[in-house]
Amino acid sequence: MEQVQGTRRIKIRQYRLLFALQIAALLCLALSLAAPNLAKEGLAIGELGTPTLSVAPFALIAASVLLLLWMRLWLRREVEAAGAEAARQVALLQVDPLTGAMTRRIFMDALKAATRPHPAGEPCSLALLDVDHFKSLNDSFGHNVGDFALTHLVEVARRTLPGALIGRLGGDEFAVLLPGCDETTALARMEEFLSALKTPTFAANRQLNLSASIGLVTAPRQTSFFEEMILLADLALYESKRRGRGRATLFDPDMLRIKRNRRMIERDLRAAIMLDELDLHYQPITGADQTILGVEALVRWKHPIRGMIPPAEFIPVAEEGALIDMLGEWVLRRACQDLEDLPGRFVSVNVSPSQLRRNDLVEVMKTVLRDSGVAPHQLVLEITENVSLLSIPEVLGRIQSLRTMGIVIALDDFGTGHCTFNYLRSLPVDIVKIDRSYISRLADDPVSRVFVSAVLEIARALRLSVVAEGIETPEEFSLSRAAGCTRFQGYLLGRPSAKPDLIGRAQAQISTRQDSLALTA
Ligand code: C2E
Ligand code: MG
Ligand code: MG
Numbered sequence: 001m002e003q004v005q006g007t008r009r010i011k012i013r014q015y016r017l018l019f020a021l022q023i024a025a026l027l028c029l030a031l032s033l034a035a036p037n038l039a040k041e042g043l044a045i046g047e048l049g050t051p052t053l054s055v056a057p058f059a060l061i062a063a064s065v066l067l068l069l070w071m072r073l074w075l076r077r078e079v080e081a082a083g084a085e086a087a088r089q090v091a092l093l094q095v096d097p098l099t100g101a102m103t104r105r106i107f108m109d110a111l112k113a114a115t116r117p118h119p120a121g122e123p124c125s126l127a128l129l130d131v132d133h134f135k136s137l138n139d140s141f142g143h144n145v146g147d148f149a150l151t152h153l154v155e156v157a158r159r160t161l162p163g164a165l166i167g168r169l170g171g172d173e174f175a176v177l178l179p180g181c182d183e184t185t186a187l188a189r190m191e192e193f194l195s196a197l198k199t200p201t202f203a204a205n206r207q208l209n210l211s212a213s214i215g216l217v218t219a220p221r222q223t224s225f226f227e228e229m230i231l232l233a234d235l236a237l238y239e240s241k242r243r244g245r246g247r248a249t250l251f252d253p254d255m256l257r258i259k260r261n262r263r264m265i266e267r268d269l270r271a272a273i274m275l276d277e278l279d280l281h282y283q284p285i286t287g288a289d290q291t292i293l294g295v296e297a298l299v300r301w302k303h304p305i306r307g308m309i310p311p312a313e314f315i316p317v318a319e320e321g322a323l324i325d326m327l328g329e330w331v332l333r334r335a336c337q338d339l340e341d342l343p344g345r346f347v348s349v350n351v352s353p354s355q356l357r358r359n360d361l362v363e364v365m366k367t368v369l370r371d372s373g374v375a376p377h378q379l380v381l382e383i384t385e386n387v388s389l390l391s392i393p394e395v396l397g398r399i400q401s402l403r404t405m406g407i408v409i410a411l412d413d414f415g416t417g418h419c420t421f422n423y424l425r426s427l428p429v430d431i432v433k434i435d436r437s438y439i440s441r442l443a444d445d446p447v448s449r450v451f452v453s454a455v456l457e458i459a460r461a462l463r464l465s466v467v468a469e470g471i472e473t474p475e476e477f478s479l480s481r482a483a484g485c486t487r488f489q490g491y492l493l494g495r496p497s498a499k500p501d502l503i504g505r506a507q508a509q510i511s512t513r514q515d516s517l518a519l520t521a
Contacts, residue, residue: 015078019071026064029057096168098147099154107167108226111177115219115226125186125218127176128233129153132211132245133388134172140391141206146172148203149210160193174212175233183218183250190214190248198246213240214248222251235259242316265309265317272301273326280334281496282342284506285467285489288481292506294346294380296489297335298496299327319354328355329364336372336379338499343506348380348410353389362401369405376406380431383409385417390427400428413469415451424458432459434485436470442479449483456484 094106102110114124131137131149138146150172157166157176165177176193178186194214200207215237217229236251239258243249272278279302282295301309318324328351335347355361369376381402389395403409410431411419415438424432434455441448452468459466468480471490480488494505 015071015075019068019075022064022068022071026061026068029061029064032057099151099168101154101174102165102167104167104169107165107169107175107177110165110167111175111229112226114177114179115224115229117220117224121220122180123182123218123221125178125181125183125216126229126233127178127186127190127248128169128215128230128237129174129176129212130237130241131172132213136388136392137208140393141204145203145206145208149208152201152203152208152210153197153212156197157193160196161189164189175230181218183216183221186216186218187248187250190216194246194248211246213237213245215240215251216248217251262317262320265314266321266323268303269301269314269318269327270323272303273323273330277301278327278330279498280331280338281498282338282347282502283489283496284344284494284502285348285487286493287487290488290493290509292344292494292509293487294344294348295342295502296348296382296496297331297338297350299331300496315352319352324352324354325358328352329368332365332368333372336368336374339372339374339378341499341503343502346378346380346408347374348382350382350412353384353386356383356389356395356398357392361398362405365402365407366405377408380408380410382412382433383429384412385414385419385423390419390423396428403428403430410467414455421454421458424455424462424464429464431465431467431487433467433469433489434480436490439468439470439476439480439490440472442483443475452480452483452485460484 094103095101096103101107111126131153134146134149137149150168153174154166154168157164157174161176161178163179165179167175167177169175176190178189181189194212198209198211200209202208215233215235217223217233217236219226219229223229223232232251232255235255236249239252239255240247240249279300280297281300282297284292285294285296287293299311299315301311301314303309315324315327318327332349335349339347358364365379368374369379383390383399399409408431409429410433411424411427411429412433413435414432415435419427432455434452438448438451442452456466458464465487466485467487467489468476468483468485469489471477471480471488471492473492476490477488477492494502497505
């Protein structure tokens, strides 16, 4: 665009020069006609000796005048076009062409001005916004729907947040400046915006359920520096995402401590993977008679200073970056190596959503199986119930390819995500693991009972195995057995333990069983 503008400017300059030369030439010609001695030369002597006026110089003058008029018109048109183009460029710098929101630069200027020390001490709040699962939306429904979502968000913000300045910082990241709002008012206003955004809308004949994650910070109470406002609002935004998205969170100084902790985990975890300092524990998955059918591999990290760090703390940190790929491959290799010593016929390995997004996942699995000599049907991959992920065709295709290879797929923690029963029919899975929260409430919660029997009913029809997770008491064990579950996992049947402990326990179990068989014989 700028190149076109530049060429146009050069052309205008050249034509202006030509225009000036033409005028100069015309003036010379006119002068030469007017000057008496020169004028004589302009008169030719006719045959009869009467001087006749030659038409050539006049024709030349007329042509030049016409040319000059044309050039003048052309010049004016070009100058106007260049002006309009320049105005458009300025507008482009100020307004995002897709959504009509302010551009990043202009928004930052406005934020800088708003956070300058105010004599009246009037507060202002900054909200950073991210459209939830925007990448999945784009991947699954196409960029037109993605564009629609962004435009819709700005429309809703304009409608529900009068007086606010709305900026698009890039991609699906937006910022809202709420002048005169302290944190309480800002939170209330942003929550109002969120609930309006969550009202279903339609694009390309599809119902869209949009939501956003929001981080909020207030000046001057929390900071008066505009760069710091962005950083703090970003931390609050991260917290909103971590707590399940679709919500607004106010910045809290504790978030800075959490961030430092996250950084430390990331650095030390990388070192732990490289130095082979992680460990795998295995938890038995049994049949109704408590015989071990297989085991689930659960990663363990004993930090040299901080001691045991639970996976719930470090897996999400690993998932934020590329570390999860390293970790995932390490777990897979170790589990496959250990399998031949382990009790049961299979090993179940947890796979993170970000691993499923990897193009080379199938290749990695093939390589690990080949290197370890494990048969595909001995490996179960546990994927979590995640609607936005499982609706991406590439991800589904990858899971299908793994299944075609003979690897068994289990849907972990079923009931905690948002997969409807309908999903069970379409997902390429072999096993459903009912989340512990339903199993632990089987005794006293009718809703959990209805849920568990509905899952079992569908699983029977689809020929899926069902694992009851988190069995802690004999009552939970018998209730889930009575409901129709065929596989069981939980502290009652065996806690996750290191390979040697599990092998020892399994051998003890076998000899006890043999003793009791001998006694009854
Ligand atoms: P999960 O895959 O659902 O694993 C089961 C979790 O429930 C394990 O927690 C296990 O120790 C715990 N558990 C099993 N039986 C009982 C019970 O009877 N009562 C209670 N209260 N808990 C029980 P853990 O090891 O802390 O792992 C937590 C989660 O971390 C796992 O949930 C899984 O999502 C993730 N995780 C663990 N290891 C890995 C891994 O190697 N890779 C990935 N991507 N995620 C992993
Ligand atoms: Mg699992
Ligand atoms: Mg689970």
